[in-house]
Amino acid sequence: MARLIRTEKEVEGRYEEVWLVVEEDALEQWPAGPREIVGRPATRIDGLERARGEAVYTADLKLPGMLHTAVLRSPYAHARVARIDLAPALALPGVHAAIGPGELDVLVEECGFQGVAVAAVCADTYAQARAALAAIEVDFEQLEVLIDPDEAVARGELIGEPRVRERGDLERGLAEADVVVTGEYRTQVVLHNSMETHQAVVQWLGDSLEVYISTQYIWGVRDEVSSSLGLPPDKVRVVCHYMGGGFGSKNEAGDFTFIAIELAKRTHRPVRCALTRREENLASGNRNATIQRLTIGARADGTLTALGGDYVNATGWGGWSSPVEGPMQMLYACENVKTTTWAAKINQPPMKAFRAPGFVEGTFGLESLLDVLAAKLDIDPLELRRHNYATNDAADGRPYSSKNLLECYRRAEPHWERRHEVRARSTETVKRGVGMASQIWYGGGGPPSYAWVRVGADGRATVVTAMQDIGTGTRTAMAQIAAEELGIPLAHVTVSLGDSARGPFASISAGSSTTPSMGPAVRAAAADARRQIEEIAEQRGTPDAPLGEIVGLLEDAQILGKGGRGPNPTGMQVLTFGVQVAEVAVDVETGEIWVDRIAAVHDVGRVINPLGASSQIEGGIIQGIGHTLSEHRLHDPRTGQILTTSLDAYKLPTFADVPEIVSELIDEPDMQLTNLGSKGLGEPPIVPVAAAISNAIRDATGAEVHELPISREEMLRALRAAALKEKVGAPAGI
Amino acid sequence: MHSEVGTTLAEALRDELSLTGTKVACAEGHCGACTVLIDGVPTLSCITLVHTVGDAKVTTIEGLRDHPMVHAFVREDALQCGFCTPGQIVSAVALVDATPKPSTEEIRHAMAGNLCRCGAYPKIEEAIRTWQD
Amino acid sequence: MELRRASSLELDGGTPLHGGTELVPLLRSGIVQAETLVDIRGVVPRGIDGSTIGAGATLAELECDPQIPDALREACRLAASPQLRNVGSLGGNLLQSTRCWYWRLKWPCRLHRTSDGFGEECFAQEGEHREHAIFENGFCASAHPSDVAAALVALGATLRTNRRELPVADLYRLPSEDDRRTTTLEPGELLLSVELPQTDRSVYLKAMDRKSWGFPLVGVAAARTEGETRVALAGVAPIPWLLEGSLDDATPLPRNAYKVDVARALVKRAVSSLEAS
Numbered sequence A: 001m002a003r004l005i006r007t008e009k010e011v012e013g014r015y016e017e018v019w020l021v022v023e024e025d026a027l028e029q030w031p032a033g034p035r036e037i038v039g040r041p042a043t044r045i046d047g048l049e050r051a052r053g054e055a056v057y058t059a060d061l062k063l064p065g066m067l068h069t070a071v072l073r074s075p076y077a078h079a080r081v082a083r084i085d086l087a088p089a090l091a092l093p094g095v096h097a098a099i100g101p102g103e104l105d106v107l108v109e110e111c112g113f114q115g116v117a118v119a120a121v122c123a124d125t126y127a128q129a130r131a132a133l134a135a136i137e138v139d140f141e142q143l144e145v146l147i148d149p150d151e152a153v154a155r156g157e158l159i160g161e162p163r164v165r166e167r168g169d170l171e172r173g174l175a176e177a178d179v180v181v182t183g184e185y186r187t188q189v190v191l192h193n194s195m196e197t198h199q200a201v202v203q204w205l206g207d208s209l210e211v212y213i214s215t216q217y218i219w220g221v222r223d224e225v226s227s228s229l230g231l232p233p234d235k236v237r238v239v240c241h242y243m244g245g246g247f248g249s250k251n252e253a254g255d256f257t258f259i260a261i262e263l264a265k266r267t268h269r270p271v272r273c274a275l276t277r278r279e280e281n282l283a284s285g286n287r288n289a290t291i292q293r294l295t296i297g298a299r300a301d302g303t304l305t306a307l308g309g310d311y312v313n314a315t316g317w318g319g320w321s322s323p324v325e326g327p328m329q330m331l332y333a334c335e336n337v338k339t340t341t342w343a344a345k346i347n348q349p350p351m352k353a354f355r356a357p358g359f360v361e362g363t364f365g366l367e368s369l370l371d372v373l374a375a376k377l378d379i380d381p382l383e384l385r386r387h388n389y390a391t392n393d394a395a396d397g398r399p400y401s402s403k404n405l406l407e408c409y410r411r412a413e414p415h416w417e418r419r420h421e422v423r424a425r426s427t428e429t430v431k432r433g434v435g436m437a438s439q440i441w442y443g444g445g446g447p448p449s450y451a452w453v454r455v456g457a458d459g460r461a462t463v464v465t466a467m468q469d470i471g472t473g474t475r476t477a478m479a480q481i482a483a484e485e486l487g488i489p490l491a492h493v494t495v496s497l498g499d500s501a502r503g504p505f506a507s508i509s510a511g512s513s514t515t516p517s518m519g520p521a522v523r524a525a526a527a528d529a530r531r532q533i534e535e536i537a538e539q540r541g542t543p544d545a546p547l548g549e550i551v552g553l554l555e556d557a558q559i560l561g562k563g564g565r566g567p568n569p570t571g572m573q574v575l576t577f578g579v580q581v582a583e584v585a586v587d588v589e590t591g592e593i594w595v596d597r598i599a600a601v602h603d604v605g606r607v608i609n610p611l612g613a614s615s616q617i618e619g620g621i622i623q624g625i626g627h628t629l630s631e632h633r634l635h636d637p638r639t640g641q642i643l644t645t646s647l648d649a650y651k652l653p654t655f656a657d658v659p660e661i662v663s664e665l666i667d668e669p670d671m672q673l674t675n676l677g678s679k680g681l682g683e684p685p686i687v688p689v690a691a692a693i694s695n696a697i698r699d700a701t702g703a704e705v706h707e708l709p710i711s712r713e714e715m716l717r718a719l720r721a722a723a724l725k726e727k728v729g730a731p732a733g734i
Numbered sequence B: 001m002h003s004e005v006g007t008t009l010a011e012a013l014r015d016e017l018s019l020t021g022t023k024v025a026c027a028e029g030h031c032g033a034c035t036v037l038i039d040g041v042p043t044l045s046c047i048t049l050v051h052t053v054g055d056a057k058v059t060t061i062e063g064l065r066d067h068p069m070v071h072a073f074v075r076e077d078a079l080q081c082g083f084c085t086p087g088q089i090v091s092a093v094a095l096v097d098a099t100p101k102p103s104t105e106e107i108r109h110a111m112a113g114n115l116c117r118c119g120a121y122p123k124i125e126e127a128i129r130t131w132q133d
Numbered sequence C: 001m002e003l004r005r006a007s008s009l010e011l012d013g014g015t016p017l018h019g020g021t022e023l024v025p026l027l028r029s030g031i032v033q034a035e036t037l038v039d040i041r042g043v044v045p046r047g048i049d050g051s052t053i054g055a056g057a058t059l060a061e062l063e064c065d066p067q068i069p070d071a072l073r074e075a076c077r078l079a080a081s082p083q084l085r086n087v088g089s090l091g092g093n094l095l096q097s098t099r100c101w102y103w104r105l106k107w108p109c110r111l112h113r114t115s116d117g118f119g120e121e122c123f124a125q126e127g128e129h130r131e132h133a134i135f136e137n138g139f140c141a142s143a144h145p146s147d148v149a150a151a152l153v154a155l156g157a158t159l160r161t162n163r164r165e166l167p168v169a170d171l172y173r174l175p176s177e178d179d180r181r182t183t184t185l186e187p188g189e190l191l192l193s194v195e196l197p198q199t200d201r202s203v204y205l206k207a208m209d210r211k212s213w214g215f216p217l218v219g220v221a222a223a224r225t226e227g228e229t230r231v232a233l234a235g236v237a238p239i240p241w242l243l244e245g246s247l248d249d250a251t252p253l254p255r256n257a258y259k260v261d262v263a264r265a266l267v268k269r270a271v272s273s274l275e276a277s
């Protein structure tokens, strides 16, 4: 029986209440451990078409008569369009239309950041559109820029109210402490740089609209577009079969989609609007910089008595205040905690979610300072973490749906033990050490999400759901789940996704939510199909007949199963956990850092595809290494203009930057969570990387790193500070 | 083909010949996604002017679709979003043509010009190591 | 734009194009304008013959040729990326422009032509200059990006053009108020080959922001001949920098003093490795 319920839904650490139609989820979870197909390594079912270059990405799509767009973006961090004349652009060959401020919401006159869209031109070729763009006559009046986040906070230039989260009494906790450590940590702006840039191709068909877009959320785009255009939602069809990475930056429609829609409307032609790499690095979002001023108080035995944090998110001209205080609030048991988080509104491009937004940054600060505390107390860092283990949600006391962090710690021990041997390999100039950090993050997914499963006379099944596979391998995971439930080989399942007109509503692919949101729906749909087949078998008096025999009778008839994602367990906190242990070497004369090895142990419930899971872990760790060591969006300090928009200046990790990566998953189903017990794995692996590396550096050299990236200058600064401290003499002990 | 002077090989392949297996991710020589072979040598098609190619032989991913390397990539899960993958495979094929059993060092050196934002590197290394299996 | 193939060393005002790894992006971003491109690959020598290297040799050829001294080989091996080294030529490498982000983003700085002459400001000096010069940065703070040039300067190489012969170091000049050029190359002049004198041993060490495919934050080339060691640096001055004085003479900017420490360590290592072996 269907029921309408109200339930809580979390995406990227933000909660909202949603209405939900649920069916009774009568399915028992499968027993723990690898099954026939689920829990065993599977290669990607769409691997071949991607590898052979046959998969058609939005970037590859060419519709008949399609026009190309170039977008005029503000070159200044803060400016007003004093005058703009599109006529010269319109006069150029091949140009079909041009639009400017006032003609579309996303084209603005008041430019709060460099890269905001001001005008757009479409033409037969991209080169013509570019030439036309250059012909637009525009005068900008430059305005005063505000780029220092602390100053923005002081001036009250904020996005939203400061977020204060408090439990117990911080002052009392500090008074009870035997030791108090404080530290200021800073993290930089990091750019997503998905290999496929943000782009869309749109076409109007009568009063309907087709949007082909590189997106993590086709339903979100459909709703955003339909509501902003005042169209019935089903008049907007959103398609994304293959996409070249998103990492959180492709959750929304974006200016480029709206520009293409308007130009297509005016020209009655299909229109492509694609960001260049340089536009991508201005206007498609970023992980914002943070400043974290932290205090930890503890008793001599290591018990945390106080955690305090003042956090500034350098959010940019728009966006939201990421939960950078989350780790401090949630990771450890502590009675007295107070955090305040400000979102500074500055003349910099708006942030967007980037793989565990806030938690990557916050974990770096918290876990780095925790190691400083461990050293002061002379307690083994791993012991200190165990000592303050939270058995219920540290922030609000709710029980966890499942938590196997202690098991993660236990499995990390052999890696942690290596530190003696690693340190012993240090030389005069190259110091080696090992560091660890814990991980906490969301990843439980949530409703609603639906799937259909179609079984034909040939005994093969197709999963139909309008979700997207952003490269995380969800197509394959869904096929595994359906194959397992139906009891047919994986090769007999295909997955049809990526089209809002051809399948039911499916979850966003963000917040590590795709598998935990979609998986249960797919399993339910497959179970529904299986039940129907069993009923037919029963009616025919052959209850034990294999599936193939029953459906073999179908001819053109089909078995159609449908399934929905049930709610998350009421009153429980669904989270993912883990720990990573990093081994580094530091050249103390040149400040060069090598990450030699990272061991990762994560608890994300049941593992559907161990092969794909290890790829996710490796990918997350490698992005984490870029974030920790080399990636840095730099701007001109006087004007706020961005200087690192190209991939020679913005340094992503290359093949040569990759350490040995050892990954392990606990693979314990979360018994409270859905019919699968699986949580998401997209984000957890990036969360502790920076902290584990900075702690390893501390272990190796005694130097305390306070800023990301740990560039040569930061490393050498930290080494100098450590040497000075040693010379002056360590501060009196406790 | 009648491209204007200044047209790049990548543009000619993708826009004029509709060979979209070759991807463009930066269009300025900074990422390796657009790698093709020119007379067997890995080259960035996004900064190669098509008029300089002359009668050299250009091999794109379309010409390598049945190469064992493609299967090695799928088998080892050496791709995630897949956008960098054609370029990776082209570079990898050139490497093993010259050195059928490359060492880890050789793989890392030869593949350093192909960025993968998804971080499939460890599995790419494995695919290249085991491509003949 | 027009493109033709060179049939002789006289280009008649055309812009020479070799591998295009530097020129094509500059053309496409509008920093360089050219009416006629001349593909010079057919006329510039590219072989490696003992101590003579054709300017058309690619970095990929140089990185694995045993005839090449270690410093140059290593400088090539650590430069750019495999695909870029496959087509990037020695000559083109020596003539690459600065990677200063202000310059590459067309800020109207002292090295860019404006509607009336040249820009009047160096934006890096008071701006973001962590990758910029620590020597001779008073007029233009750009850092010379060529690993290869530093190696050749340390090796004491000579350059042959279709007009003259000169020490590699003399190909470069510091830009000034009156003359903004960073090389002494004359219009129509083509680099043809490099001649390497005998050296006993040489070495190249490089500091980058990541483990490969990075321009040198600091590159140190050192070459030893008959007991004398020459040291030249990349990434520390607007031109390849022959280290004659000491690193104490460096004049770093507020955000790049770390380069002095890095350079000091690498110079010490380079020199002692030559003495040790």
Ligand SMILES: Cc1cc2nc3c(=O)[nH]c(=O)nc-3n(C[C@H](O)[C@H](O)[C@H](O)COP(=O)(O)OP(=O)(O)OC[C@H]3O[C@@H](n4cnc5c(N)ncnc54)[C@H](O)[C@@H]3O)c2cc1C
Pocket: A648, B029, B030, C015, C016, C017, C018, C019, C020, C021, C022, C023, C024, C040, C044, C055, C056, C059, C078, C079, C080, C081, C084, C087, C088, C089, C090, C091, C092, C093, C094, C095, C096, C145, C146, C147, C148, C149, C189, C190, C191, C192, C213, C214, C215, C216
């Ligand atoms: C992303 C990237 C990273 C790089 N990293 C490094 C690095 O780490 N270290 C390093 O040292 N270099 C690096 N480089 C530079 C690279 O080595 C050069 O771009 C390459 O060697 C240039 O050679 P080319 O044949 O492609 O030159 P082209 O682009 O063809 O020409 C470059 C310039 O030289 C002129 N020219 C070329 N040949 C001659 C000649 N024989 N006579 C006269 N003029 C000539 C051209 O007119 C043009 O102005 C990098 C380049 C890129 C794009």
Ligand code: SF4
Pocket: C098, C100, C101, C102, C103, C109, C110, C111, C112, C121, C122, C123, C124, C125, C132, C139, C140, C141, C142, C143
């Ligand atoms: S360093 Fe040189 S190239 Fe860069 S802004 Fe200053 S003058 Fe221009």
Ligand code: FES
Pocket: B023, B024, B025, B026, B027, B028, B029, B030, B031, B032, B033, B034, B035, B044, B045, B046, B047
């Ligand atoms: S697309 Fe050619 S190198 Fe990036």
Ligand code: FES
Pocket: A195, A244, A245, A471, B079, B080, B081, B082, B083, B084, B085, B115, B116, B117, B118, B119, B120
């Ligand atoms: S697989 Fe996504 S960029 Fe390499």
